Every structure is written in structure tokens, then in C-alpha cells.
Amino acid sequence: MHAYRSHTCAALTAANVGETVRLSGWVHRVRDHGGVLFIDLRDHFGVTQVLCDGDSAAFAELEKVRSEWCIRIDGNVKARDPELVNPKLPTGEIEVYVRELEVLGAADELPLMVFGDQEYPEETRLRYRYLDLRREAMQQNMTLRSDVVASMRRRMWDRGFREYQTPIITASSPEGARDFLVPSRLHPGKFYALPQAPQLFKQLIMVSGFDKYFQIAPCFRDEDPRADRSPTDFYQLDLEMSFVEQQDVFDTIQPVLTGVFEEFGGGRKVDQDWPQISYKDAALWYGTDKPDLRNPIKMQVVSDHFRGSGFAIFAKLLEQEGTEIRAIPAPTGGSRKFCDRMNAFAQKEGLPGMGYIFWRDQGEGMEAAGPLAKNIGPERTEAIRQQLGLGVGDAAFFLGGKPKAFEKVAGKARDVIGDELKLTEKDRFAFAWIVDFPIYEQDEETGAIDFEHNPFSMPQGGLEALQGNPLDVRGYQYDLACNGYELVSGAIRNHKPEIMLKAFELAGYGEDEVKSRFGALFSAFHYGAPPHGGCAAGIDRIVMLLADEANIREVMMFPMNQRAEDLMMDAPSDPTSDQLMELGLRIIPQD
DSSP states (O other): OOSSOSSOTTOOOGGGTTOEEEEEEEEEEEEEOSSEEEEEEEOSSOEEEEEEETTSTTHHHHTTOOTTOEEEEEEEEEEOOGGGOOTTSTTTTEEEEEEEEEEEEOOOSOSSOSSSOOOOOHHHHHHTHHHHTTSHHHHHHHHHHHHHHHHHHHHHHHTTOEEOOOOSSBOOOOSSSBOEEEEOSSSTTOEEEEOSOSHHHHHHHHHTTOSEEEEEEEEEOBOOOBTTBOSSEEEEEEEEEESOOHHHHHHHHHHHHHHHHHHHSTTOEEOSOOOEEEHHHHHHHHSSSSOOTTSOOOOEEOGGGTTTOSOHHHHHHTTSTTOEEEEEEETTOOSHHHHHHHHHHHHHTTSSOOEEEEEEEOSSSEEEESHHHHHHHHHHHHHHHHHHTOOTTOEEEEEEEOHHHHHHHHHHHHHHHHHHTTOSOSSEEOEEEEEOEESEEEOTTTOOEEESSOTTBOBTTHHHHTTSOGGGOEESEEEEEETTEEEEEEEEBOOOHHHHHHHHHHTTOOHHHHHHHSHHHHHHTTTTOOOEEEEEEEHHHHHHHHTTOSSGGGGOSSOOOTTSOBTTTTBSOOOOHHHHHHHTOOOOOOO
């Protein structure tokens, strides 16, 4: 017999009754039934109930074991009495009578319990992550993650892609976040960087003549943490293709992700129709470039109904250039109580409140109620109702000003309204491509033009498009949104050196700076670069959605905490004097 086990803790069934077996695992739970000990023995695969009484030579030793001790048992498989069968367990028809016991690893008093559903502070969970990971939910999440990655790989190979690895130690390159720098011992005073993404390398792979590339790629960014973002590192399904247009990239990645969500989505509906929405329309309709389309609410501009109206706040606001009024329809939200609740939400977000109108049945017909309705009069109120397609029992909320100042709050309000009124369809994955991103933005104070989005995107219209107003230039850049999260980002790349120089020139970067920052790519584009494009899908975020988790740390094996600290490994740590001397570095104390 094998030194540790003849079966896993999920393998034994009624067919094994009468056999002598060997199991190894962790003591999940101990129950003492008056001289008979029952233990749920757990391994990665499942749980088997083992038992022992005073007639067994192992009884005295088994009395000593406690939760999370790692043990090996030898015993006989017995059928459970019919009334004691547990249909919830694959091993629920049997139990193992223990004849022999070996303690493989005793456990001290536990800082957190693996059995049960107790909640523990995140600090405790991350410091003792190896215990936290033993819990059933975490085992399932990590298994799901592994299976998702394996599925992605198979699907990419099936579509004619090959996997190539790119460097982990490279040069610093601005990708929109801060680099992690690595000091060089052989070149004192100089630094490598951990790649924020394989962006430049995968473009160079295309220039090198490899038609299709993909990689399960680690990426490193020194970012502020969020619930859906790691502050240090993450993984993405990275891909690039030559001789493609934007639609080709969409047609390539859609069946891969659709298949993954159908395979691991637990029966939830997976939308097959992925609409393409311009960045401008997404901001207008949803207040965000990563909309949750499970929520049917679409915001609309209603400025004309408030120009010169009796509602002075909006009327005067609209006299200023670049301002508008937007309405958030709220079907079934037509009660003063709900309107007051949304007003309180707006105040928590830092606004004075939100104007609202709701429509109610007064017996003799429909009546518009609320402060706005009284101020603008029945004719304007009725025009708003008809534009929004609302009726009795519905409401609408209003925000005004320069769109960039209120869009974020409007988007949050839309989400809250959808959730509270149960308009958002929960058991569904709804996807949308966000396209036509602006390449440039203007600083309101200085008037300076800079990149708003990916500087390596091909501008729509090519070089000619860069001759006009930079703020009108749109790029062949795209994101994929799902249920309110950005899952994919990508672009058709700018592969022509003359367009690259002009694009950077408009943002204030001269030719020397372009050559200094992106020398390899700029040089490569002079040697027959093919048209190419691609995208990257965030694996951590995809698994988070599939696992129905709200925090990305629940689907990462060893994550950092909110302060970018690894409590288990005590990182970041202080370097030794010898290490600093070898690298030619000195730490300057911060005041």
C-alpha cells in the first residue's frame, strides 16, 4: 500500500465496503459521541467520515488529535446505516473504521478556524493565508481560477495562437501607472523595471513576423488598491495579431470569453450579442465607460426642457458654456420615500441633492409631483415624461453642470436605482464593447493637450486626422465591459513611424523624447512593420465575476493587503546594509 493513501477523501463509495484503505488529510471536525469518536477527514478533493471506539488500538491516539492536525489513517470501509446516509457528500454512504493512526503534522492553537463560516479580519486571513486557503470557498475559488486559465489556453491554441513568453525584467516604460523599479548591481545607478504589461514586446513580436501571439502574462503596476484591482501584480490573457482590423480582434476574443463564461458561469445567462457603444454614448447613457447593461436604465439629455424655466438653478446653469441637464429614469420609483432616499444618496456623494419628479395617480388622472414639477410647470413636465417614456408610478432624477463633473455620480445613481428597484438582472453576464475612445484631452487650467488614453493606438483617419483639432481625434481603441467591470482593453496599434511622431508631437513630445522612451519600437517600425492589434483580458477580474466575489483578493492565491503589504511574508522589508552597499544605494529618511 502507498505510504500515505490508497484513496483520496472523495473517492470511497458503497462499492468499497469491506476494503482496507489508507487515507491522509486534515482533521476538519471532531465529534465525541460518548466513547465513539467521529472525525471528518478532509483533503483537497473532499471529506470522508472516519470513526473509532475503545476497541480500536488507535483510540487513545485519536483522542489527542485536534482541528487541522494532518494525519494518516488505516481502516475498514463500512456502510452507513440507511438513516445516517449523507446524500450531500460523494462519500456519504460509507464511513471508515480506524485501525491505525499516524500523526503527520500536529497543529498549534489556530488563529482562524477552517471549519465553519466565521468571519475573520482581513489582516488575520492574509497573515495566515495558508490556513485561510484551506477553507472550502477558497479551495473552490483557486480551483476555478486554475480551470479558467487552462480553458483560456486551450481555446487560444484552438484558434491558431501560440504562447510566447516576454521578459519580466525590462526598461521603464510609461503605460499609465507607476513602475516597480529594480536596481542594477552590474550597472550602478541604473534601474530595470517590472513590466506593466507586455505591450511593447508583443508589438515587436508582430514586427518579428509571428502572426498570432498570446500569453498568460504577469503584469506589475504600483497602483492604489481597489476592490477590483491588485495594488502590485495581476495576470492577463494577452494577445496580439497581425494584418487585422478592430472587428477581427472582437471576433477572435468573443468566442473565447463566451466559452469561458458558459463553462464556468454556473448556469447564468451569457449574452451572445455584444453591442458596440461609443465612448461618448457610454458616458452619456451610463455615466461610465464600463456600464452594467443588466440594468436597462439609460440616461438622457433634457436640457431644452429647463432653458428659461422656473427652476432657476438649472436655468442659470445652462447659460454657462459646456453645461447640460441629464435625467435618470426610474421606472417603478414613483414614491416620495424612494425619491428622498436617492436625494440622501446624492448628498453622501458630495452633491447638494438631486432634483426629481415622480408621477402618481390622483383618481382623476396622472399628476407630476415633486419640487421640480412645481417650478417648471405641467407642460414642460409632460414633455419630459414623454421623452423618457415614463408613466404612473415612475420617477426621474436630474443632475446638471459640466458632464465630467457629475457623470461619475450619475453613473453610481443609475446603479443604485437599478439595484433598489430590482431592475438589474442578477443571473446574467452582459457584455459591451466600448469603442471610439478620444486619444487626447485638454487641461482646463493650462489648456495643454495630453494623451487621455493609449498613446500607441492608431488614430481613426491616420495622419490626416492629426492635422485638425486634437480633441476630435478618436482612436481604434476599445474596452470590453461586463456587469460594471472592465474585462478587456486593447487597440489597433499605430505602426507607422511618421504617424507615431505626429501623435506624440500633439501631446508635447518631441522626436528625441519619442526615440529615447520608445527607441526599440520606433526603430522597428522603420523595417516593414505589419498592421497589428490585440487586447488583454484581466484574468483576476474574470474569475472574480465567475466566483461571484466582490473583492479581487478572494480569487488570488497570495494577495497583498490594501496598503500593498504581504503580511505573511513581511514584504516590503528593510534591505540589509550589505545589499544597499552592493547596489550603490542609500536610503534617505522621510520627514
